[in-house]
Amino acid sequence: MKEINIGLCGLGTVGTGVVKILKNHKDEIKHKTGTEISIRKILVNDVHKKRDVVINQEWLTTDANELVNNPDIDVIVEVMGGIDDTNLLLEQALNNKKHIVTANKDLMAVHGQKLLKLAKRNNCDIFYDASVAGGIPILRSLSDGLASDKIQKIMGIVNGTTNYILTKMTDEQKAFEPVLKEAQSLGFAEADPTSDVEGLDAARKMTLLANLAFKMEISLDDVEVSGIRDISQEDISFARSLGYTIKLIGIASINGGKVEVSVEPTLLPNEHPLAQVKNEYNAVYVYGEAVGETMFYGPGAGSMPTATAVVSDLMEVVKNIRLGISGNSYISPQYRTQLKENADKYTKYFIRMEVSDEAGTFQKITNVFSDQQVSFAKILQLPGSTKGTAEIVMVTHQISKQQLLNSLENLYQLSVVNKIISNYRVDGEE
C-alpha cells in the first residue's frame, strides 16, 4: 500500500508538535488510516537553527518549490502563517493536485472561498479545522453532522482573548483597560489587540462556520461586528442582577433560507452552558433539527491543541485519498446567499438609558416602545449617577432589529432621554 508523503510548511511550536505526534502515534495513525504518513520535506527559514525535535536534516529546505512542486508529496501541511504569499504557495500546491491542511484562519478568511473552489476543481481536499478553534473539532463535527442533520443556529465563543477579558471583568469586577493590560502581559492578548477586541477575529471564524453550516458563500463583509471595548462594569453588573452574563458571541442562524451572521456582546442566562465558558476557553453551541442542542468545548488555541487538530485533519485527508472521495469533504456553496433584513432578525434586547427623573418620563418612554409593538420581560428603574436623573434598564421580549432601531431613534427624540447608554442582544433563553 502506497504511503502518503507530506510537506510541512513551518517548524515553529505547532510544526514541531505535528512532527512529534506523527512520530509518537505512528501505529495508531496507521491503524486509523490504513497507511503510513511520512514527512518528506519541511519548509523553514533557517536550516541550521537548533530544533526542539529530532528530525532528518535532509528534510529541511528554504525553497518552497521542493514542497509544492515535488511529485513525491501528496499533502501540504501549512502551519507557518502569512496571508498573500502563503496563498500563492497553496494555490500552486493545489494546481499540482496536492491536498492541504492549514491552521491559518487569517488566510482562510481572506482566500478561503477561492482556495476551496480551486481545491474542488483539482479534486483536492483543504482541511482547516485547526484554524477555527484550536482544540475543538468543530468543522469536522459540523460537516459530519450535516450529512444526517440540518443546522439551524450556531452560537460560539470563538475568541479566547476577549473571553479571557470578559471573564476577568465579570469575576473580578475590573475595568476593560487594566484587564487588557494584564492579558497582554500574560500572553493572552497581542500587543495590538484590535483584531481580537473589535470582534474581527471572531467574525473570520464565524464566516468559516456559517459557510460550512449553511452551504452558502458568506463573506466577512456580511458579518455584523461589534467588539467589547465599550462594555462597562455597570453593564456587567446590571446584567448580573437580571440573571445574565455578558459574552462576546458569534451567531449564525438561518430561517426560511435567509441567514444572519453577527459577532456582538450578548447577554446569556447565567445557566446557559456558554455563560460558563471561562477564561481563554472556546465553545461552539450548535442547534440541529434532528439532534437538538449540542456543544463542543475546549482550548481555542495553544500549540499542542492546534498540532493535534492538524494531525486529525491530516488523517481525514489521508483517508479521503484512499477512499477516492477527496474534494467532497467540505461542502461547496449550494445555495444562493440570502441575508436577513433587519425586519427578519428576531431576538431580545437589553437596553440601558439615562433619563430625566421627572413626572411622566416613564410613560413617555413606554409609549415609544408600545408604538413599535415592543413589550418587556424585565424592567429596572434606579436613581441615576447625577442628581435629577434616573437610569432605566429593560429587557424586551422577542422583537425584530428593525423594531429596536425604530424605538431607539424615537427615544433619542424625547427630551427626557439624556442618552442610551448601551444596548445588547439577549439570547440563549426560550
Add this chain to the structure above:
Amino acid sequence: MKEINIGLCGLGTVGTGVVKILKNHKDEIKHKTGTEISIRKILVNDVHKKRDVVINQEWLTTDANELVNNPDIDVIVEVMGGIDDTNLLLEQALNNKKHIVTANKDLMAVHGQKLLKLAKRNNCDIFYDASVAGGIPILRSLSDGLASDKIQKIMGIVNGTTNYILTKMTDEQKAFEPVLKEAQSLGFAEADPTSDVEGLDAARKMTLLANLAFKMEISLDDVEVSGIRDISQEDISFARSLGYTIKLIGIASINGGKVEVSVEPTLLPNEHPLAQVKNEYNAVYVYGEAVGETMFYGPGAGSMPTATAVVSDLMEVVKNIRLGISGNSYISPQYRTQLKENADKYTKYFIRMEVSDEAGTFQKITNVFSDQQVSFAKILQLPGSTKGTAEIVMVTHQISKQQLLNSLENLYQLSVVNKIISNYRVDGEE
C-alpha cells in the same frame, strides 16, 4: 462502485428515524462515504403493522436469518434492544463477516468485550456510539482523539434521568421522591427506575468509555457505583453554600498505568462546565495530555438524536469497508487491566456529620483527621437539628480514599460523633 447493503433490526422510533435519514440525506451520505447505502431487509415483529415511514414492503421480514445469513447484506444495524437473543444474532452476523452498528448499551455492557473480539477476528467493525450518549459523538471523538493524544481522565454526566432529578432537586428545592414521581410522569424516568437511580446505567456507559480510552478490559464489576437515592436537600444546600453543585458523575482516570472507574454523587465547583449541564442533558469532559480539557455536550437520548448517531456510525463503517481498515477502528485491549487501590485514589471529599455540642468536640475530631494527615480547605459548624447537637461540614484537601476510610472509621469510635450523615467526592477544581 459496489453499493453497501444494510439489514436493519428493529423499526421502532429509532429504526424509523434511520430509514428517514438514509432517504432524506442520500446525496450527502454518498458524498461523504463515496458510495450508496441501501436498505435490503428490515427485521420486525409484524410485517403488516402500519408504519410511520414509506418503505418497500418486500424489505420486511420476521426471520432474522434473512438478515444475518444473507450474503447480500454487508452491515447489520441493530436498534431493536434485547440482550442475550440479540447477542446470538449479532454473533452469527459477525461470523458471517457482517459489520455491526448498534445503539444497545445494555447488550454492549454485558457482551461488548466478547463481541469486539469476535469482530476483530472476523475483520469486522462494531460501532456503538449511539449506545453511550445519544446525540454526543463521544466514542468517535475519543477514538479519533486517541490517535494523536493520550487521555488521562474522563468525567461524565451520562445518565439523563438522574441528571434531571438532581437538577429539579437543586433548582426547585424538592426532595428526591416527589421529583422521581414527576420524572416518571413526564417520561424522563422508567416505571422501575433502579438501573438509573442506583447508577448502574451510568456505570455501563463508563465501562464502555474507559475501555476505549485506556485500551484495557475493564468490566462492570470493576466500577465502584453509588446512586443518588440518599442525596438530601441539606446535602444540596450545604454544597451550594460552599460553592458546589452535586451531580452524578462517572469518572475514569489513569495514573501510572493504574485506572479507577466510578460513578458517584460528586460536588463540582458551580463554575465547572459540568455543573451547568441541566435536566436530561448529558456531557462528557475529557482531559487529554496534548489537547487539555474538552467537553462534549448534548442530548443523552431521544429517538432522532440516537438515529442520527446510528447513521453517523454507519457512515464510518462504510468508509472503513472501502478503506480496507475494518476491525481497527475501536482499539482492542492493549494493556493489562490494573485497578487503583484505595491508597492510589486521590481526590477531595465533602464530609458532613452530626456531633455532640460539648467542649472539646471539635478538637477530638480534628485530631482524628490530623492523625491521618488529612487537612481541610473549608469547614462549617452550625447548630444541629436537635438540641445539644451540632453539625460539621468539611471539605478536605486532596487525600487518598484510604485516608478517608481510616478517618471515618476512627470518627465512628468517638463518642462525640453521633453520625456521619454523608460523604461525597469533590472534583473538578485545582
